[in-house]
Amino acid sequence: MTETRVATRPWSSPPPEPVPTPQTVPYWEFTARGILALRRCRSCAAVFHRPVGGCPECGAEEAAWFPASGRATLFSYVIVHRGEGAFADRVPYAVALVRLAEGPVMVTGVVDVAQTPEALRLDMPLRVRFEPRGGYALPVFAPEPEAGP
Numbered sequence: 001m002t003e004t005r006v007a008t009r010p011w012s013s014p015p016p017e018p019v020p021t022p023q024t025v026p027y028w029e030f031t032a033r034g035i036l037a038l039r040r041c042r043s044c045a046a047v048f049h050r051p052v053g054g055c056p057e058c059g060a061e062e063a064a065w066f067p068a069s070g071r072a073t074l075f076s077y078v079i080v081h082r083g084e085g086a087f088a089d090r091v092p093y094a095v096a097l098v099r100l101a102e103g104p105v106m107v108t109g110v111v112d113v114a115q116t117p118e119a120l121r122l123d124m125p126l127r128v129r130f131e132p133r134g135g136y137a138l139p140v141f142a143p144e145p146e147a148g149p
């Protein structure tokens with residue numbers, strides 16, 4: 001069987017690094033440990049990805065962090081053909097919306113796959129991985145290997 005994965009190009013200049021705020025420090029500390037963290041509302045149990053602010057469903061302020069499964073599917077994407085700064089040499093690249101197994105949709109990148117409409121199949125199964133960025137790590141997603149015999 002032929003391996004059809006595409007290696008992600010190395011950065012030619014340093015990519016931007018996360019700049020945690022007091023509210024987002026927990027999120028970035030999780031990613032630095034290889035964990036994609038979500039929050040669950042303590043009032044209505046809604047699950048959401050955004051690391052700041054109250055519950056998007058009921059407005060309650062209290063939410064608890066928990067580790068996500070890291071599984072997702074490709075919900076939608078756009079392909080960027082002109083990038084700036086460190087992104088200039090990475091074009092074309094997809095800016096993707098992925099739907100996490102826990103429900104929330106997040107903006108991210110999809111790696112190890114050609115950045116083309118032919119290769120980026122909607123609903124394709126994905127798995128989180130982490131790109132080192134300074135002292136933190138950025139969650140991106142790669143195609144989940146098909147379940148083999």
Ligand SMILES: [Zn+2]
Nearest residue numbers: 041044055058
């Ligand atoms: Zn809520």
